[in-house]
Amino acid sequence: MSEYADLLVHGGDVLTVDEAGTFVRSGAVVVRDGEIREVGPAEELRSRYEAAETLDATGCLVLPGLVNTHTHLAMTLLRGRADDVTLQGFLERVLRWEAELLSPKNIAAGVRAAIAESVRAGVTSALDMYWFHEAAERVAREAGWRLHTGPTFMDEPDPADGIAYEDRMAWARRDLADRATARPGTRPVLFAHSTYTLSPDQLTDIAALAREFGALLHIHAAENTTEVATVEVRHGRRPVELLDSLGLLGPDLLIAHAVDLTGPEIAALARTGTSVAHCPVSNLKLGCGIAPVPRLLSAGVTVGLGTDGAVSSNTLDVLGAVRQAALVHKAAGDPTAVGAEQAVRMATLEGARALGLGDHLGSLEPGKRADLIVLDLNAPHVRPVHNPWSTLAYAAHSADVRDTVVDGRILMRDRVLTTLDEAAALADLEALA
Ligand SMILES: [Zn+2]
Known part of the structure; x- marks a missing residue:
């Protein structure tokens, strides 16, 4: 039968x-x-x-299928335009180009190419932080691809999508409310760009909105020492310390990069169940350093893999990131650091867990x-x-x-x-x- x-x-x-x-x-x-x-x-x-x-x-x-836990898909538009520069030099250039280039139509074109590249590379879903996420979602739906996205917050005078900061909270609330019937294997997401582009009060409000809707909150943090110093001067605390002091660490927070961490910060991530999206290729290319992944893993932190956008890592190749993750941590002299199985798990089940979707994907x-x-x-x-x-x-x-x-x-x-x-x-x- x-x-x-x-x-x-x-x-x-x-x-x-x-x-x-x-x-x-x-x-x-x-x-x-x-x-x-x-x-x-x-x-x-x-x-x-x-x-x-x-x-x-x-x-x-x-x-x-491989899970990309940190990217900016439409940045395929800018691939190869900001190589061999520092993170801060990179951000300056990218923000200027974005202001000229971005529109829903152009985002759609960038995302369509990014999805084609990702499908070819065996990547079946990605967490995509970028402007005009509705346009990205439309393209992903047409392609039948799994996209985890939502509204992004970044307090700057001329946001690429033209939505003033004071209007973003209401816009994001509408977006989350419309997601009541999410497709299986996805969850609502809010993106807070970083602790250097948002104030502590803004971060607190965004996190409260995410919690109200059971959304994943995603943020760049501790990407390099310059960022950490900038935030420390401005707020008297390092990025992860600041997030901890605001009560933002927790199982619904996913931090991208987490390169420059102290021992107490690693312990705080573990204690609160905060996850990390490790982006080894982007971190190497921008000279940001090497995230303390072996220490994160032994502390019990969930670590997924990300490619970051195609301007900072130039490809959306998650399997390439697996190889980097399995190699780069050995450079300190320990060939047992991040084994092959651990690296593959980061790109699959651990990545899904980092998104809070471990019961559905990975x-x-x-x-x-x-x-x-x-x-x-x-x-x-x-x-x-x-x-x-x-x-x-x-x-x-x-x-x-x-x-x-x-x-x-x-x-x-x-x-x-x-x-x-x-x-x-x-x-x-x-x-x-
Ligand atoms: Zn990023």
Whole structure:
């Protein structure tokens, strides 16, 4: 007797990334209504299920889609325009260009290209902090891609979206109220840019609004020593100390970067259940330093991986960030710092947990959303596979991703995008660049 499935991904070795690290050789994933129904041996599941659509993953690795926990997608518009500068020099330039360039139409073009790049790289969702988030959401919906976004707060005289600071609270409240029926696997988000672009009172108000709606609050903090010194001079406290003193640390806060941290700050993040989005490529490129990830992990802090925007890291390649995360912390002399499995988990289950979505995303387990990727192992640089974590962290490239599935829908099959007109997206981007 056959049971019905919408999609059967079968024949590949399945790295579930569940708590136990279950690895099913020649396995299958059964998908129905956008949700994972079962994971198990391919032979058994093929005989039990009648599937409307199938992906033959023989000779491939099947794993959860990668989660980008910190990015600014539409910054693809500015890729390559601010290289080899300091964070502060970078911010000055970017803010000037944004004022000239940004509109809902241009944001849509930048995001469309960013989603095409992400789907190709096996990234199935991203936390995207940027202006005109409604335009980004529209594009993501058309592409069938999972976007975590919401209103951004940054107190500056000429915000790119033209919404004055005093009007932003009411605008954000309307936005959150409209999200009462969120798509499964997403949650409302509010973005507070940083402790140097918002006052303590503003931060407190934004956090209160986030809590009222059960939204995730996301902020850049402690990205480099200059930022920390600036905030310390202005407010008498370092960024994470300031957030702690305002009562903003907690399980609903995700901090991007967290490079310049003291021991007591790491302890405060652990004590409060605050998560961190580690962006190793951006931090290296901007000379910000190396986040104390081994210490964060041993303190019990949840750490996800982010690429940051395509101006500061130049790619949205999360697998590239996995490799950096697995390598850069060893530079201090300890090759056991951030192992391959830890780095892959940061890009999957831990990333989902950092967003507060660990029950819905980040591993291939029944009841979770069917966000998964198929990585082709039919190439010399990924053979043999003695250990799939090692293959992913140290050998595979994002271009090895063959198929990308979000919510059970195939967005890339055999390296061809099925929901996005890639040529048109690139032509639009070029026209603006
Ligand atoms: Zn950022």
